[in-house]
Amino acid sequence: DxxxxxxxxxxxxxxxxxxxxxxxxxxxxxxxxxxxxxxxxxxxxxxxxxxxxxxxxxxxxxxxxTHARTVCYLSAEFLLGPHLLNNLVxxxxxxxxxxxxxxxxxxxxxxxxEEEEPGLGNGGLGRLAACFMDSLSTCQIPAIGYGIRYEFGIFDQAIEDGWQVEKSDTWLRNGNPWEIPRPKIRFPVLYGGYTQSYQDQDGRARTRWVPDQEIDGMAYDTPVLGYGVGNVNLLRLWKAEASQSFDFQAFNVGDYYGAVHAKIEAETISKVLYPNDEPEAGKALRLKQQFFFVSCSLQDMIRLHLNTVGPLETFADKFVVQLNDTHPSLAVAELMRLLMDEQGMEWEPAWDITRRTFCYTNHTLLPEALETWSVNLFERLLPRHLEIVYEINRRFLDEVRMRFLGDESRVARMSLIAEEGVRRVRMAHLAVVGSRAVNGVAALHSELVKTTILKDFHDLWPEKFHNVTNGVTPRRFMVVSNPRLAHLITEVCGDDRWIRDLGRLRELESHADDPEVQARWRQVKTAAKQDLAVWLRQNTGVELNPAVMFDVLAKRFHEYKRQHLSILHVIRCYQRLKQNPGQEMVPRAFVFGGKAAPGYYLAKLIIKLINSVAEVINHDPQVNGSIRVVFMPDFNVKNGQRLYPAADLSEQISLAGKEASGTGNMKFSMNGALTIGTLDGANVEIREEVGAENFFLFGMTVDEVRQKQSAGYRPWDIYNGDPELKADIDLISSGLFSYGDTNLFRPLTDHLLHQDPFMVLADYRAYLDCQERVGAVWRDPAQWDRMSILNVARMGKFSSDRAIREYAERIWQIEPLPVALN
Ligand code: 26Q
Known part of the structure; x- marks a missing residue:
C-alpha cells in the first residue's frame, strides 16, 4: 500500500x-x-x-x-543522551x-x-563511545557498538542541604521506543566451576571448562543513523537473563524457589552501572559484567562470520575490535577460548587471529586507575580464562627474556601478573599483548603512555603505539544543542557543509572583526544564557543576570580536576569585594556542575563546599550584584546541552599530566567559550589550534610538576608564603560557610595543607593572575567576541569525524562504504 x-x-x-x-x-x-x-x-x-x-x-x-569489513566498538559504557532531536537532525x-x-x-x-536520557555511562569515556557511534555512521564505516543494557544507568544527582544525594535512575520505567528487543539473539555466558583435560576424537589434548553457572545474554538493538547519509549502524546492548537451556531447567525440577532465585541472580548482572570512574577493588559483579558483554559480543561476531563469510581463519579480516579501555580486555582470553575450546583451533592460529583482531585505547595515566583483578577472584569466576592468561604470559615473557637477556626486573614489570602482595592480573598488559595497536587519546597523553605507564611495552614494540586525539560530534554539541549558533554559522559561512566537514568553520575567521557579525554572535550567546538562567531559576532558585560573564566548570568531580582550585578563586573574589566594596570587578556568575562517585568522600565534600559558598555569596547583598555562584544539579548529557551554549568561560584546570584528554573542553570551545586552562590533555592541542593569544593559559607544565614533586612538594610553605591564599583557606576553616562549624571542611583543608597531591596550592597564584587577564579582556567586548569567533572557527580538528577517520586509516584499515539515500 x-x-x-x-x-x-x-x-x-x-x-x-x-x-x-x-x-x-x-x-x-x-x-x-x-x-x-x-x-x-x-x-x-x-x-x-x-x-x-x-x-x-x-x-x-x-x-x-558486500561482506563489509566491520568495526566492533566494545565499551562497558555508552552515554548516549536524548535520541529524538538528534535523530531528527x-x-x-x-x-x-x-x-x-x-x-x-x-x-x-x-x-x-519529555525524553528520559539513557545514562549508560559515567562521563568522558562513555560519551566518547556515543560520539564515535555518531561519527562511524556519518563517516559511513560499517560498525557495531557492543555494550551492556543496564537497567539502572548512572544515578540521578539531587542536592539536599548542599550535599549530593544519589537517586536511582529508572530510565526504562516508561518504556524505550529506540530499542528493538531481539529475543532470538541470545548467547549463553558461563561462570565458575573448574577445567578438565581430555582427548578429542583425533587424540589431541584439549581442555574442557565445566562451569557452575550459566546465564543468557539477550540482544537489544538501537539503530544509529549518520548525518545526511543512508548509513545506519547498530548499537547492540546485552541484557542478562536466566538461562533457557534445557539442562538448566531440568536441574531445577522440583526446586521452584531455587529456580526463581537463579533467575534473580542472573538478572543482577546487567542491573546497574557502576558509578565510579575509577576501578573499585575486588567487586565480583563488575568482573562478571565485563565478561558477560564480552562473551556475548564475541559469540555474536563468530555467529555472524560463520553465517556470512565462512571460515574463521578470515575472522580478523572481517572484524576489527576496538577495546574502550581495559574494561572489555577479557575479550583477548575469551576469543582464545572460543576459537580453541569451542571451534577446535590450535593455540598458534588462534593467537594469530586474536592479535590481529584487537586494538586497545588507554584513557588514563593515574596509576591507581589502572585496572587489576586479584588472581583469586579471577580463578573463582573464570578458571579457564586464568589458564589462558597464564599461557599467554608464559609465551610473552619468553619473548621478553629473549629480547632483553638477563633483565629479570623488566620481566617482572611486564608480566601480566603483578606479584607484589596478593597476585593480580594486570588488564592493561593483557590488552597490550593481545592487540595490534595501542593508542592514547591526546598527543600529550599518548607521549606519556609511551614514556611512563607502558614504557616497557613501547621499548619492545614501538610501532604498536599511536595517538588519536579525541573529538566530539558537532551534530549533538552544536546543531542539536545550539541551533541559534548553528544558524548564524551557516549564514556567515554561506552553507551548512561545516556540519559534516568541521574544518569549514575556518570560513568564520575572516568575519571575526566584523562588528555586525560580532553583534549577532553576542546576541546568540546572550539568548543561550537567558535560557540557562531560566532553567537555573526554576531548578535551583538562583537568579543570574545574562549580561554578566558565565564562568563554567562542569565535569565529574575528582581531585585531579581541581574544582577546589576554582572555588578558592570564588572565595578570593568574595573577600576582595568585602574588603573593598567600591572595587571594580568584572561581574561573574560561577556555574558548577558534576557528579561525584558515591563513595568518594572528598569529592562530595567539595560539592558541599561549593554549595555552602554559594549560599553565603548569593545572600550577601554587598556582593551578589557582582558575583553569584550556582550548582547545576544532575549534570548529564541533557543538562550539558543547556550549559555548553551558555558559557563565556570554560574552566579546564586539571593538574598537568593527569587529564588524558578531556572532551568537555572541546564542547565549550565549539560553542564560543574561551578557555582558561592548563597544559594538560587536549587543552594543549586546542591552544595550538585556536592560537596561544586566544587561550588563557596558566599553571605548571608536566616537567615542572615532576621537578616540584621530586624536590619535595611542601604545600604548607606555599600557604604561609601567600597571604591571600592563607586568608582564603582560613575563611573556610573559620566556619563562615558552615554556620560556625569549624570541623566540616577540615578533611579538605587539612588535605590541601599537608598532602595536596594535585598541587592546587602550587598553581593558585598563577590561576588568580590568569583570571585577572580574563577579566581585562572581558572589559573589551570587541576583543572578546573576536577571540570567541576565532575559537569556533579553529575547532575543526576536534570533530569526532576526524578522530574516526584517523582510526579508520591508521588503525583499523577500513574504508567507508556508502549506503545510498533511496
Ligand atoms: C573500571 C573498573 C571498575 C569500576 C569502574 C571502572 C571505570 C569506569 C569508568 C574506570 C574508568 C571509567 C571512566 C573513565 C573516563 O571517563 N576517562 C576519561 O576518558 C575520556 C575519553 O577519552 C578522557 O577525555 C578523559 O580525560 C578521561 O578521564
Whole structure:
C-alpha cells in the first residue's frame, strides 16, 4: 500500500503529521484529546524511528551482501543522551517536524523535554563511545557498538542541604521506543566451576571448562543513523537473563524457589552501572559484567562470520575490535577460548587471529586507575580464562627474556601478573599483548603512555603505539544543542557543509572583526544564557543576570580536576569585594556542575563546599550584584546541552599530566567559550589550534610538576608564603560557610595543607593572575567576541569525524562504504 509506505518513511510535513497521529492511535492507543505528554513523546519517537528502520534495513542488506569489513566498538559504557532531536537532525527533518507540531498545535520543545536520557555511562569515556557511534555512521564505516543494557544507568544527582544525594535512575520505567528487543539473539555466558583435560576424537589434548553457572545474554538493538547519509549502524546492548537451556531447567525440577532465585541472580548482572570512574577493588559483579558483554559480543561476531563469510581463519579480516579501555580486555582470553575450546583451533592460529583482531585505547595515566583483578577472584569466576592468561604470559615473557637477556626486573614489570602482595592480573598488559595497536587519546597523553605507564611495552614494540586525539560530534554539541549558533554559522559561512566537514568553520575567521557579525554572535550567546538562567531559576532558585560573564566548570568531580582550585578563586573574589566594596570587578556568575562517585568522600565534600559558598555569596547583598555562584544539579548529557551554549568561560584546570584528554573542553570551545586552562590533555592541542593569544593559559607544565614533586612538594610553605591564599583557606576553616562549624571542611583543608597531591596550592597564584587577564579582556567586548569567533572557527580538528577517520586509516584499515539515500 503506497499510502502506508509514505506514512512510515515520508519526510514531508504532511507525512510526519499523518505518522504522528497514526502512532498515537496504533502504538499508544490514544485519541489526541486524551494524550498525555508522554504519549505525545512516544508518538513522535516512533515517527522518527520508522524512518530510521527504513534506512537501517537497507544498510544491513548492503553490509551483508558486500561482506563489509566491520568495526566492533566494545565499551562497558555508552552515554548516549536524548535520541529524538538528534535523530531528527540526522534525518534532516527538524524544520518539517517543528512545522508539523505547530500545525497540530503541539509544543515541540515540550515533547523533546519529555525524553528520559539513557545514562549508560559515567562521563568522558562513555560519551566518547556515543560520539564515535555518531561519527562511524556519518563517516559511513560499517560498525557495531557492543555494550551492556543496564537497567539502572548512572544515578540521578539531587542536592539536599548542599550535599549530593544519589537517586536511582529508572530510565526504562516508561518504556524505550529506540530499542528493538531481539529475543532470538541470545548467547549463553558461563561462570565458575573448574577445567578438565581430555582427548578429542583425533587424540589431541584439549581442555574442557565445566562451569557452575550459566546465564543468557539477550540482544537489544538501537539503530544509529549518520548525518545526511543512508548509513545506519547498530548499537547492540546485552541484557542478562536466566538461562533457557534445557539442562538448566531440568536441574531445577522440583526446586521452584531455587529456580526463581537463579533467575534473580542472573538478572543482577546487567542491573546497574557502576558509578565510579575509577576501578573499585575486588567487586565480583563488575568482573562478571565485563565478561558477560564480552562473551556475548564475541559469540555474536563468530555467529555472524560463520553465517556470512565462512571460515574463521578470515575472522580478523572481517572484524576489527576496538577495546574502550581495559574494561572489555577479557575479550583477548575469551576469543582464545572460543576459537580453541569451542571451534577446535590450535593455540598458534588462534593467537594469530586474536592479535590481529584487537586494538586497545588507554584513557588514563593515574596509576591507581589502572585496572587489576586479584588472581583469586579471577580463578573463582573464570578458571579457564586464568589458564589462558597464564599461557599467554608464559609465551610473552619468553619473548621478553629473549629480547632483553638477563633483565629479570623488566620481566617482572611486564608480566601480566603483578606479584607484589596478593597476585593480580594486570588488564592493561593483557590488552597490550593481545592487540595490534595501542593508542592514547591526546598527543600529550599518548607521549606519556609511551614514556611512563607502558614504557616497557613501547621499548619492545614501538610501532604498536599511536595517538588519536579525541573529538566530539558537532551534530549533538552544536546543531542539536545550539541551533541559534548553528544558524548564524551557516549564514556567515554561506552553507551548512561545516556540519559534516568541521574544518569549514575556518570560513568564520575572516568575519571575526566584523562588528555586525560580532553583534549577532553576542546576541546568540546572550539568548543561550537567558535560557540557562531560566532553567537555573526554576531548578535551583538562583537568579543570574545574562549580561554578566558565565564562568563554567562542569565535569565529574575528582581531585585531579581541581574544582577546589576554582572555588578558592570564588572565595578570593568574595573577600576582595568585602574588603573593598567600591572595587571594580568584572561581574561573574560561577556555574558548577558534576557528579561525584558515591563513595568518594572528598569529592562530595567539595560539592558541599561549593554549595555552602554559594549560599553565603548569593545572600550577601554587598556582593551578589557582582558575583553569584550556582550548582547545576544532575549534570548529564541533557543538562550539558543547556550549559555548553551558555558559557563565556570554560574552566579546564586539571593538574598537568593527569587529564588524558578531556572532551568537555572541546564542547565549550565549539560553542564560543574561551578557555582558561592548563597544559594538560587536549587543552594543549586546542591552544595550538585556536592560537596561544586566544587561550588563557596558566599553571605548571608536566616537567615542572615532576621537578616540584621530586624536590619535595611542601604545600604548607606555599600557604604561609601567600597571604591571600592563607586568608582564603582560613575563611573556610573559620566556619563562615558552615554556620560556625569549624570541623566540616577540615578533611579538605587539612588535605590541601599537608598532602595536596594535585598541587592546587602550587598553581593558585598563577590561576588568580590568569583570571585577572580574563577579566581585562572581558572589559573589551570587541576583543572578546573576536577571540570567541576565532575559537569556533579553529575547532575543526576536534570533530569526532576526524578522530574516526584517523582510526579508520591508521588503525583499523577500513574504508567507508556508502549506503545510498533511496
Ligand atoms: C573500571 C573498573 C571498575 C569500576 C569502574 C571502572 C571505570 C569506569 C569508568 C574506570 C574508568 C571509567 C571512566 C573513565 C573516563 O571517563 N576517562 C576519561 O576518558 C575520556 C575519553 O577519552 C578522557 O577525555 C578523559 O580525560 C578521561 O578521564
Amino acid at each position: 503506497p499510502v502506508r509506505e509514505h506514512t512510515r518513511t515520508g519526510l514531508s510535513k504532511a507525512a510526519l503529521m499523518q505518522a504522528y497521529i497514526d502512532n498515537l492511535f496504533y502504538i499508544q492507543g490514544r485519541f489526541r484529546e486524551v494524550a498525555t505528554p508522554h504519549d505525545r513523546y512516544m508518538a513522535a519517537a516512533f515517527t522518527a524511528r520508522d524512518r530510521l528502520l527504513d534506512r537501517w534495513l537497507k544498510s544491513a542488506q548492503v553490509f551483508k551482501t 540526522n534525518l534532516g527533518i527538524t524544520r518539517a517536524s517543528r512545522e508539523a507540531a505547530t500545525e497540530m498545535d503541539l509544543d515541540f520543545n515540550a515533547i523533546l523535554e
